[in-house]
Amino acid sequence: MTGGNAIRGTRVGSGPMGESERGESAPRHRVSYWCANNHESRPSFALDAEEPESWDCPRCGLPAGRDQAAPPAPPRNEPYKTHLAYVKERRSDADGEAILAEALAKLRAQREGDF
Template sequence: MVGGNAIRGTRIGAGPVGESERGESAPRIKVSYFCANGHEATPSFAVDAEIPDEWECQHCGLPAGKERENPPEARRTEPYKSHLAYVKERRSDEDGEAILAEALQRLRERRGA
C-alpha cells in the first residue's frame, strides 16, 4: 500500500524516543522486599526518596519487609459484619425484645386493632 498512513506504528501523543531528547532520568536504587510466602518484590526508588519499611507483595498482597528471614506478619482483617451484628453488639436480646414490643404496640394503636 503506497501512500498509507504516515504515522503508522506510533501512538498518538508519543514524544521523542531516546534519552538524548527527553533528558537524563533520575538516579534510582532498587530495594528488595520479602513477604511471608517467600516472594520477592524489587521496586525502584529515586536515590533521594524516603524508602518505606514495608511494601505490598505483588504476588499475594501480603505485607513485605526488607529482611528475608523475618518478614512482617499478615495483618488481621476483620470479617464483614452486617448491620444486625453491629446492633447486637450495642443491645442485649432483652433490649431488642422491649424495642420490638414497643414498636408493635405503636403500630397496633395506629391501625386501631
C-alpha cells in the first residue's frame, strides 16, 4: 500500500451525464453556408432561432452566404497608409508650400527676437 493520504473523489461535471440530468436539448436543424472558396459550413441552429444571413467560414475566415452559386465577395483589403499619405489626400502641393512658408516665417521671426 502506498503512503500518503490522498483524497479520492470526483469534481463537479466529471461524471457521465445523460439527457435526464442535463434536460432536453432544443430541436435543431443545420443550415449550409458557402464562402468564395467554395467551402461549406453547416452550423446547427434551434428551430425557433433566427438564422444569420452570413457566417464566417471556419476554414478560411471569409464571409459565407446561403447561396452556393453567389457567395459573398471577400472583403477588400485597404493597404496601410502613412500619416503623410493621409495629409497628401487632404492638401494639395500648393497648400503644403503655403503652410511650410508660413511656418518658416514664424521660425525666422522667433530667431530674430532671440538675438
